């Protein structure tokens with residue numbers, strides 16, 4: 158169908174893990190000089206396909222062609238020698254080693270990695286730092302720079318932007334375009350429709366391990382892509398779902414569910430104050446590293462702060478351990494799901510975990526009660542439990558859902574959500590925001606950070622913008638369009654004093 | 658990163674044991690281990706026909722019980738990703754203290770013995786859980802100190818000479834109903850309780866959870882140190898109980914009484930399928946592991962195999978099974 162010879166082709170690839178069929182017949186054709194979107198719901202098989210193409214797993218069926226010749230790689234190193242390199246969904250760096258050691262381990266040319274990091278906007282990075290001490294987004298950029306250093310003809314990016322804030326995502330887009338201009342191909346996986354349609358030339362959609370369709374132009378075919386991803390029926394239901402957001406009238410004398418006063422946690426958080434009312438969803442917008450992560454950690458009790466106060470329902474809290482926050486009804490969905498999950502344990506144990514913080518629950522477990530609680534949380538988030546006997550076998554998005562499900566099952570007053578839709582597909586994203594609204598409507602309060610600014614109006618009542626560890630703007634959601642948020646987040650807008 | 662070593666290693670295992678066994682080990686660990694145990698029993702019967710009879714079986718159970726009990730505590734600790742190297746010293750000290758206080762009556766004497774387990778366990782737990790000392794370092798230290806203090810104590814002790822009370826002797830060496838070892842009266846309830854605790858209680862869940870990811874437990878609002886403290890104390894007390902049974906069997910409280918149990922206690926846990934990194938495994942595997950080691954020991958004694966060969970065999974079995982288990986984590 159195309160005159161250009163294909164750089165990479167996957168034909169009817171199949172893969173099963175014991176009883177779980179991850180791929181049935183996945184096909185993918187990638188031409189030189191294109192950015193090819195690979196789309197699909199959580200658990201559709203995208204990451205599995207990437208891992209088969211790059212030799213992490215052997216395929217059970219089907220073939221991989223590179224420049225027309227059948228190839229089957231036994232390891233990522235072999236794929237690399239054929240010019241195929243992937244940045245995987247989870248960081249592939251050893252936490253206890255320095256960056257230099259990590260590069261050595263992978264056999265990556267350190268100088269080239271340094272050069273590409275500079276091109277990505279990270280000019281001065283100390284390569285003798287331990288990986289565990291670096292923030293998540295930096296790790297993603299190191300992963301990418303390492304991949305680029307091998308100068309791959311086909312670069313696969315598995316949800317690289319999922320954990321990146323807007324400004325860093327821009328860097329990635331620019332780099333992807335540059336790579337395309339050199340006549341290489343990029344396979345781009347993302348759940349963010351906007352960036353896919355802006356960036357990709359064509360897109361392949363996987364559904365339940367089968368290639369459901371290919372769109373010749375990604376731009377303008379968003380609806381078709383969603384329909385292919387979800388199946389026409391579900392797509393229509395998602396599209397016609399009413400926007401659940403309804404800003405609630407709040408009595409002026411209402412007591413805040415949570416009040417943060419003059420919080421300081423050097424050096425990242427410098428002066429943060431805000432109020433969060435029951436029944437409200439307050440959005441936090443910020444670029445990377447403006448103190449938002451530390452702010453959430455302080456409120457959740459997993460980081461000590463230097464000055465200021467955190468007050469819940471009129472009572473100042475002494476937060477020395479996450480257990481203190483949880484006892485006060487404050488729970489956290491953290492930025493990095495890997496720190497919150499038990500990878501070797503089944504889904505139910507992951508969801509039921511917080512119950513055992515109380516000593517009186519150390520005795521015999523009421524299995525039946527636990528089962529119903531867990532099942533209802535799984536149902537509300539529609540977690541794909543087929544591979545649920547060990548958490549690490551779940552797809553990335555489904556793991557993320559488990560973190561949220563845990564708190565639904567155990568209950569809370571105040572939900573701190575740090576990027577809760579990271580790596581979650583379009584259909585589920587809507588469900589999660591609907592769920593957030595539902596939680597607020599039931600009287601709880603939600604503090605929500607999202608790295609995708611356009612999502613703030615979808616779920617929030619009010620937005621607060623952080624810059625340099627300070628609140629620089631606060632606005633009702635009606636004014637919080639992407640451009641305004643972005644300007645404030647860069648510290649550009651005239652500082653608006655808290656207006657409510 | 659560890660891919661090549663993994664495949665080579667697992668290929669060796671498959672070559673020796675057959676891939677069927679490895680996949681059985683994976684899906685039904687207990688069944689595979691029991692088959693291994695039966696194969697050993699069959700081996701002994703082939704090598705020395707007539708060995709396997711009711712008395713032999715009863716003796717195996719008698720000998721396995723103390724190992725099973727030490728390994729019970731070891732299982733608890735290893736599930737959290739730790740290890741307790743003080744168990745042998747604790748068992749010895751427990752036996753010795755009990756024996757030197759036997760004049761006070763058997764009940765009080767036993768309390769002295771168990772008290773050693775409690776105290777050392779508490780120190781281990783405090784070090785690991787609160788001061789965050791590496792479990793290996795902490796328990797190695799307390800083990801050596803317990804040993805040293807016991808030597809001092811035995812030299813200074815002018816009064817009462819160690820004497821093993823009849824009750825303890827019966828417990829550690831006697832049998833009832835024509836062949837059921839008395840020490841099973843201790844071991845069986847411990848086993849039942851432990852299996853229940855690990856499978857069906859919040860405490861058990863937390864041991865696995867901590868072994869898997871203790872940071873995640875903290876984030877979920879669990880004060881991890883409490884569990885660890887309780888866990889090391891339990892391990893210490895179980896080791897002390899085992900010490901009493903061991904001294905009942907030998908009838909003399911010596912200063913190196915339980916030394917030989919240290920490595921087998923770790924080996925039984927590993928053979929039984931508990932990961933040394935924590936988070937997976939259980940006690941039923943350890944029980945079979947203890948039985949396998951006891952039977953193996955019996956074979957080697959019977960064949961008059963020298964100690965060095967015995968150690969090589971031990972090591973080889975642990976390596977093979979450990980390698981087979983690593984395939985499970987692929």
Ligand SMILES: Nc1ncnc2c1ncn2[C@@H]1O[C@H](COP(=O)(O)OP(=O)(O)OP(=O)(O)O)[C@@H](O)[C@H]1O
Nearest residue numbers: 174179199200201202203204205544550552553554
């Ligand atoms: N190692 C494994 N063992 C068992 N099942 C697995 C394993 N890896 C993936 N699966 C299963 O295969 C299916 C596809 O997973 P995959 O990770 O490819 O999805 P994905 O499309 O990348 O989803 P996401 O958008 O959530 O990352 C899922 O049902 C998953 O649970």
Ligand SMILES: [Mg+2]
Nearest residue numbers: 204246552553
């Ligand atoms: Mg994935």
